[in-house]
Amino acid sequence: MSAAAASTGPQIVFPGKARVAEGPVWDAGARRLHWVDIPAGHLHTGDPVTGRTSSLALPTQVGAAVPRRGGGFVAATSEGFASVDTEGSMTVRRAILLDSERMNDAKCDQYGRLWAGSTTMDFHHGKGALHVLMPDWTSRVVLEGLTLPNGLGWSPDGHTFYLADSMAGEIYAFDADPEGSGLTRRRTLFRTPGHAGMPDGLTVDAAGCLWVALWGGDRxxxxxxxxxxxxxxxxxxxQPSSCTFGGPGLDVLYVTSAREGLDLADDDPAGSVFAFDRVDAVGLPATAFAG
Structure with a gap:
């Protein structure tokens, strides 16, 4: 894939001024893209065909939101984990975080379990953790000692789990038991040079390759x-923040972005959602939360 021949994009598919747009997930049944604005507590849904969006305002910061099998969403929030109905009513189902913490990126595995990274509001070194939320709404900590866990994903066979720790500038790979929730043999898969930005959200394609948004790296x-x-x-x-494949053929790469911390002109496109067509790759279907 070369930058010149990869795509007709990027095209702005959903214009916006999000502070930190994050957590894009493609809803294949509805043919809609969902994403959040973390500090604003907004959950957005967009139709790429019409360009129309609708938004739910939640009473908390929301790191990510994923459709539930029975309707509505599961949200990773400042409190822990919450259910959100289609009208935006939120119920905290698992309050496990301190006031100084919040959930960040989150994603469901193939069994409908939600994996989510927590961080402190000031990104205190080593105080972040990786959690897994089961369909019965119980949860446990899988990994500690992180700072800003981000960019979760699995290999197509489910045997390798990927996790970015943005502040460390690293993406880790782990051996994973597809039917369990244990992780072993942690190793550093990729390290970004200091000038190249931080690894943020990521997605894995059907060939097993990772697509990683580099916050501060323009790419x-x-x-x-x-x-x-x-x-x-x-x-x-x-500040591209995350990415996912969507569209009927899972061959469009959607990329979220952020304005937070930047002094920008009003017409700067930061905070919008972009789309790349024809990137010579196909994504993996997203799984709804089973709870």
């Missing part, structure tokens, strides 16, 4: 399962 990079950079997609924004 998305494609990384092989061995950690080699295969190509990059430059963006007209400084």
């Amino acid at each position: 998305v990079v494609r990384i092989s399962p061995d950690g080699d950079v295969l190509g990059e997609l430059p963006l007209p924004v400084h």
Whole structure:
């Protein structure tokens, strides 16, 4: 994949001024993209065909929200985990975090369990953790000692789990038991040079390659399962925050972005959602939360 030949994009598919747009997830049944604005507590849903969006305002910060099998969403919030109905009514189902903490990125595995990273509001070193929420709404801590856990994903066979720790500038790979929730043999798959930005949200394609948004790096990079950079997609924004594949063929790469901390002109596209067509890759279908 070369930057020049990768796509007709990036195109702004959902214009916006989100402080920190994050957590894009493709809802194949509804043919809609969902994403959040973390500090604003907004949960957005967009139709790429019409460009129309609808939004739910939640009474908390929300790191990510994923559709539930029975309708509505599960949300990773400042409190822990919550259910959200289609009208925006939120119920905290699992309050496990301190006032100084919040959930960040989250994603469901193939069994409908929600994996989520927590962090402190000031990103205190080593105080972040990785949690897994089961369909019965019980949860446990899987991994401690992180700072800003981000960018979760699995290999197509489910045997490798990927996790970015943004402040460390690293993406880790773990051996995973697809039917269990244990992680072993942690190793560093990829490390970003200091000037290249931080690894933020990521997605894994059907070939097993990672697509990683580089916060502060103006681009998305494609990384092989061995950690080699295969190509990059430059963006007209400084803080791309996450990405996912969507569209009827799972062949459109959607990328969220952020305005937080930047002094920008009003017409700067930061905070919008972008789309790349024809990136010579197909994504994996998202799984709804089973609870």
